[in-house]
Amino acid sequence: MAINGDKVNPTSAAAVFISTATLRHLVTHASLIRHLHSTLSTDIQSPARHSHDTSPSSSLILMPSWSLSPSLPYVGVKLVTYHPNNSAVNLPGVHASYALFSSLTGQTLATMDATDLTLYRTSCISALASKFLSRENSKTLVMVGAGSLAPHLIRAHLAVRPGLKTVIIWNRTVRKAQCLVEKLQKESEFEGVIFESNGSLEEAVGLGDIVSCATNSEAPLVKGGELKEGAHLDMVGSFKPSMMECDDEAIRKGRVFIDNEAALVESGELVGAFERGVITRDNVVGDLVELIKGEKSGRISQEETTVFKSVGSAAVDLLTAQLVYETFMKNQVHG
Template identity: 65%
Template sequence: MAENEENPQNTESNPIFLNNLTLQSIFKYPILIQHLQSTLPSVSTTIQSPNRQHHSLDTSSSSSLLLMPSWSLSPSLPYIGVKIVTSFPQNSFRNLPGIHATYLLFDSITGKTLALMDGTELTLWRTSCISALASKFLSRENSQVLVMIGAGSLASHLIKAHLSVRPNLTKVIIWNRTLDKARNLVKKLQEEEEELGNVSFEHGETLEEIIGLGDIVSCATSSETAMVKGEKLKEGAHLDLVGSFTPSMKECDDEAIRRGRVFVDNEAALVEAGELVGAFERGVVLPGDVCGRLVDLITDEKIGRTSFKELTVFKSVGSAVVDIVSAQFVYQTYLHNKNL
């Protein structure tokens, strides 16, 4: 549903609860990607989004609580939203997702609570679709091999989102520190053959050997040590960095940043993403060397890929702006379908 369409209102006295199954029935990768592409340029300047609050919960671990509020000043987007997120990286050893979240949507005119959403599901979809949207501008159109580093909850979403914008992809190689998790994800995706088309899925055992095969390399880990060595990336590759959101986290080394034309989802990445913060501190690159934001690519203010051979890098840390735009899409689509 486009941002400028009439906004249906919830006339019910109680907030709507939208669980993960409801969100899955509404979201489709191409549709959400298109909604983000068409909506973000017009609303980015009208949405107020304070810096994300990041609270460490335990000095002996990396568990944290994040609060991401935003509100719109535009009558066409009359919402206030807050996402509450817990990050427990150690959950990988408990066979549980590392990220849990809840999203609250309010009416910005009356302050009324409109909806409570599964914020974890919302985050999985919006994050993967932002990466895929960036890939439309930065990866080669003829990309054939996707290397997926990480096999957590986000990995399958990233794979499917990238496949939706790069239909020439024919092979996906998945690597994870715990090899069984990579094997299990391969098996799951192979069982979805009808949905995913003529794509082969396999797992890789040695990361350094498979990185150089990727036309697109997507990373979704909570690593604090560089997983991707820049010297291993093939000429013309696109590197999609999703996992880090604090200065202590990083998924690639300085060489990958030095070699690449770097774009970010928003300015917060310059102070939150460990890959960039570390590279700035060590003088590998300067903040001014970052080529632009995702919105700059959408509006053609910045040029994406300029040659077949260049290496491109997209670093996302997430934003409350994308959250509220995605929540708007879910909420209005739900009400529209209900009223049919």
């Protein structure tokens, strides 16, 4: 396998630990989006994730994956803890570790703090979908939620839609949205982009060419009737049937795409819509791999509403870990 033309031998080195700080120096949202675009159609085996409730509000999730392709000789597993009440103590709700093994020898190649890995991969999948589904001339991004994933989603969407000039952030706690606006305004990479917060979700949604949602809401936030003509709705927050970030009308009026088939049984927006007869599974147009391969058409008009629902996958974790590990090893050789 190779990253940027540099071959990496996954059996030639001792196991390494890649910290969050190191990971942030190894990948950018743009580099990961390019990597996922070129590799997501690789033959990867990903059994259903294991999810165990460790308390009434928290859970442990195990996500294994491996590849049968010579270009991706890895086995990996992500271990995730979900504690939604962590915001009260100013901590992310999701923490994760990733273990990467050689599929050739079974030896451990790397362990890495996968909390940021998850943030990168989730946001970059949304942005990759947006590349196919949002309007190329999109000017306004509405970010629903101001948690740890929000700045990643903003960066990733800007990477594929550099014409975005305004980012509006809404959060249930208004001050949290304001703080994120203030933080992003100070960063030089966003020169020319206007950041603002809006306490009215209805008003904000109506302004968005792209509306991206990252919340753990169990009640619909985005109403389909408030989406502007030609909007693209991106949702990454819900991952179990009790959670939902939009109402049935948004699902009914949109051409719906998913990241993978797990969304059909895990996403509250879709599971609920199926149960209520709003749409059927056959109305889901396709998944991200089909878009990449050209087997399904993305946006087909400037006026249509598009919807992308992502629940995450072990396959994308493996590909992200590949980029992180191989870039790390390449840097070690060149260093």
